[in-house]
Amino acid sequence: MLVITGATGALNGATVDHLLERVPAEDIAVAVRDVSRAQRFAERGVAVRHGDYADPASLPGAFEGADQLLLVSSNDPAADAVALHRTAIDAAVTAGVGRILYTSHQGAGLDSPFRPARHHAATEQLLADSGVAWTSLRNGFYAHSLNWLMGPWRETGVIAVPAAGPVSWTAREDAAEAAAVILASNGAYDGPTTLTAGAAPTFDDLAVIASQLTGRTITCVAVDEEEWIAAQIARGAREQMARFLLGFYQAAEQGRFAGVDPLLGKLLGREPRTARDLLAQPATH
Template structure:
């Protein structure tokens, strides 16, 4: 049995969709904090269970019977993400889950300026110490994030960022499909597993692509940090969110997201979606 957490969300919900194209609903269980949000899966005959990382008592029953368990990384804005992941892993171990898969991120590292990188690294250490076979899906930076990280370039003709560097912008839809393929691969992928698009363009290169899409010149402007933070504040972005995003630009500048890997394309059987496509739909 395959059990998928966070199935009400876009990433793991899409993974379940891909699983159901290849296995019957009886072989899949989905877990959600709010089971009503997973009703579309119940309508297809999939068992829906409640499970909340912050409610540790709910987890053993949610994960019971799993040959494979796909854990989504927490997005709780107020939570201690490592502690939440620890609770999920401990519950999985307690009920004898056969393999744990986890939605990590490229450049999971303790020194990554982008704060989730350290969280993912710490979670991978918990998985390695769990004694259970595990796979960490190190997805490339999600390309749909360009809709806010590149700013309102269609209106302004400018991509204004506080730092530039290569990023292997990866479509969340592709990462979800690859996760389904890995779940059905009979344990062929063990430990950290990198899933990225084929290229890692800089914002300077994205400005060229944006120019072609817009039919006019779109330029890149690299701002000083204080200038960028002031512009964010003027646009109504709360400072904690601006500081969080700043970590991404710093990590990109330092090359944390520069790596690419062919595995995603191999799993998909086609070329992954590109950053240019993401810009076109932003």
């Protein structure tokens, strides 16, 4: 039995869709906070269970019978993500899960300036200490994030960022498909497993790509960190969120998202999508 958490979200929902192309529906269960939102899976024969990291009592039953369990990382900036992940891992141990897979991040590190990267690293340590076989899916930074991390460049012609480091922008859709391939491999991938696109362009590189795609001159300019924070607040962002995002640019400048790995392409059987592919699409918000 393969149990997938967070299946009503974009990442693990797509993973379940790809899994259904590879394994029988009766071998899949989804553990979700709101079972009414998982009706599309129930209609395809997938077992739908209630499971919420914030409700520890719900988890052992949600994880029961799992040969493999895919835990989605918490994406609530206000939550104690590591505590939630610890609760889920403890429940997996209690339920006798055979292998835990976790949606981590390429830049995982306890000393990263980007808070989620610290959470991922701490969670990987919990997995290592759990006594259960585990796989950490270290996905590259999701490319759709460019829609806000590049700022309003389509209107202004300027990519104004506090740091312009390299990032292996990776399509969330590709990461979801790769997770399904790894789950269907029945334990062929163990420990930290890096899944990235094939290149790590800087924001200066992205300005060149954007210029080529639009036929306009798009430039990248470095902005003082506090000036950048003030600009985000002026555009309606909360200061807390702006400083949260600043940690991403700082981590990128340190090269924490610069590595690339061919594994994603091998799992997909094709070249992964690129940052150029994302920028060529109409802007979404």
